[in-house]
Amino acid sequence: xxxxxxxxxxxxxxxxxxxxxxxxxxxxxxxxxxxxxxxxxxxxxxxxxxxxxxxxxxxxxxxxxxxxxxxxxxxxxxxxxxxxxxxxxxxxxxxxxxxxxxxxxxxxxxxxxxxxxxxxxxxxxxxxxxxxxxxxxxxxxxxxxxxxxxxxxxxxxxxxxxxxxxxxxxxxxxxxxxxxxxxxxxxxxxxxxxxxxxxxxxxxxxxxxxxxxxxxxxxxxxxxxxxxxxxxxxxxxxxxxxxxxxxxxxxxxxxxxxxxxxxxxxxxxxxxxxxxxxxxxxxxxxxxxxxxxxxxxxxxxxxxxxxxxxxxxxxxxxxxxxxxxxxxxxxxxxxxxxxxxxxxxxxxxxxxxxxxxxxxxxxxxxxxxxxxxxxxxxxxxxxxxxxxxxxxxxxxxxxxxxxxxxxxxxxxxxxxxxxxxxxxxxxxxxxxxxxxxxxxxxxxxxxxxxxxxx
Ligand SMILES: Cc1cc2nc3c(=O)[nH]c(=O)nc-3n(C[C@H](O)[C@H](O)[C@H](O)COP(=O)(O)OP(=O)(O)OC[C@H]3O[C@@H](n4cnc5c(N)ncnc54)[C@H](O)[C@@H]3O)c2cc1C
Numbered sequence: 001x002x003x004x005x006x007x008x009x010x011x012x013x014x015x016x017x018x019x020x021x022x023x024x025x026x027x028x029x030x031x032x033x034x035x036x037x038x039x040x041x042x043x044x045x046x047x048x049x050x051x052x053x054x055x056x057x058x059x060x061x062x063x064x065x066x067x068x069x070x071x072x073x074x075x076x077x078x079x080x081x082x083x084x085x086x087x088x089x090x091x092x093x094x095x096x097x098x099x100x101x102x103x104x105x106x107x108x109x110x111x112x113x114x115x116x117x118x119x120x121x122x123x124x125x126x127x128x129x130x131x132x133x134x135x136x137x138x139x140x141x142x143x144x145x146x147x148x149x150x151x152x153x154x155x156x157x158x159x160x161x162x163x164x165x166x167x168x169x170x171x172x173x174x175x176x177x178x179x180x181x182x183x184x185x186x187x188x189x190x191x192x193x194x195x196x197x198x199x200x201x202x203x204x205x206x207x208x209x210x211x212x213x214x215x216x217x218x219x220x221x222x223x224x225x226x227x228x229x230x231x232x233x234x235x236x237x238x239x240x241x242x243x244x245x246x247x248x249x250x251x252x253x254x255x256x257x258x259x260x261x262x263x264x265x266x267x268x269x270x271x272x273x274x275x276x277x278x279x280x281x282x283x284x285x286x287x288x289x290x291x292x293x294x295x296x297x298x299x300x301x302x303x304x305x306x307x308x309x310x311x312x313x314x315x316x317x318x319x320x321x322x323x324x325x326x327x328x329x330x331x332x333x334x335x336x337x338x339x340x341x342x343x344x345x346x347x348x349x350x351x352x353x354x355x356x357x358x359x360x361x362x363x364x365x366x367x368x369x370x371x372x373x374x375x376x377x378x379x380x381x382x383x384x385x386x387x388x389x390x391x392x393x394x395x396x397x398x399x400x401x402x403x404x405x406x407x408x409x410x411x412x413x414x415x416x417x418x419x420x421x422x423x424x425x426x427x428x429x430x431x432x433x434x435x436x437x438x439x440x441x442x443x444x445x446x447x448x449x450x451x452x453x454x
């Protein structure tokens with residue numbers, strides 16, 4: 001007899017975690033507050049409800065990191081992927097689903113599972129260690145009282161209520177004929193470097209045109225309930241700052257002080273700075289560029305910045321209501337809260353972004369928790385897989401000081417050695433092939449599944 005696994009939240013992550021653990025022989029109690037208490041976005045009491053789009057994005061496992069994640073999850077026996085495949089709709093290369101049939105299929109599979117019990121209640125505080133193993137998967141709209149309890153346990157400044165995502169760029173797509181490395185005043189950073197930033201210069205005319213484009217660009221609106229959430233003033237969108245005056249940005253995030261363009265040996269009129277976003281050094285974020293511009297507009301406008309003409313974006317900017325913890329600081333490699341290891345976190349609250357990524361972290365949390373209750377070891381997936389790349393990003397690969405939610409993308413994967421000379425499409429395909437091979441090793445090495453079945 002093993003102890004029960006308690007999972008709080010029956011969304012994408014909690015449902016997948018419940019399935020993975022139950023399938024390995026663990027009794028699961030899934031606590032879901034709907035319909036007793038609703039959220040601002042959910043409309044039904046179904047498990048794994050899709051609150052907005054009905055798309056799981058690209059299903060191309062050979063060329064796209066989220067497509068690869070789909071395929072890895074299928075091979076790991078994912079319920080979310082099984083239900084999505086069973087209820088897919090025509091959508092070209094994307095995996096779009098009939099949202100009601102999808103959620104109904106997930107709900108039915110869990111309600112009928114002999115080892116899953118569904119408890120419709122709000123959990124208002126983090127459970128004590130009387131519950132031996134817990135997964136918190138309450139998502140971007142975690143209820144207020146549980147959010148307060150998490151903030152008490154982790155420290156108020158380790159839990160965010162909004163994400164403020166600046167666009168993130170693949171380093172290999174930046175033109176270093178224009179860009180240069182330098183920190184303001186060559187000041188030494190915490191890592192000892194004096195040239196930690198990538199700088200992109202704008203002359204006065206380029207700057208004026210850029211500000212005009214920001215003001216004219218098409219934006220998405222804040223929802224009414226997002227406007228009333230605290231902390232919004234602290235991270236203003238770049239276009240809102242631009243609207244306060246033509247030179248506001250040149251005295252704010254685009255100020256050129258302490259910088260000298262090595263091509264002209266002069267200080268530019270304004271500068272866009274990029275800061276390293278992952279340990280691998282493959283991803284760089286645009287400092288201070290959180291934005292509500294529509295995605296296509298971001299690509300169009302940001303590619304007018306000198307040096308970014310061919311920029312490839314690992315993710316685009318945004319600003320949303322979103323509860324998430326500082327996972328790189330708080331969680332260990334098995335998603336346990338370091339200070340209270342009977343608690344695991346999964347889903348969007350760990351700082352991944354999107355339905356698929358949330359379910360993927362649920363899948364891992366469910367497996368890790370099950371292995372622990374069965375007293376068998378479970379290694380994290382290799383970093384060369386999409387599951388492993390995402391996990392290692394949120395549990396240490398990302399910079400804890402500037403942590404913001406992340407989609408899966410090939411920039412999170414370890415690069416091939418330069419000598420291999422694998423570029424562009426070939427690089428993605430080689431990364432996918434490597435991932436598939438390494439995933440097989442990981443899945444077949446996970447002997448605990450068989451042990452659980454005995
Ligand atoms: C408005 C909005 C739009 C979005 N649009 C998209 C999109 O188009 N595409 C995309 O990929 N992602 C989108 N996202 C992100 C999306 O929420 C996540 O990708 C995904 O749903 C997160 O999965 P999750 O399991 O972590 O959280 P959820 O799916 O939200 O599940 C969390 C569950 O926990 C329950 N819960 C919360 N607090 C408690 C409590 N105290 N006790 C018990 N139960 C609790 C909730 O009722 C919910 O069922 C959107 C998010 C929001 C807020």
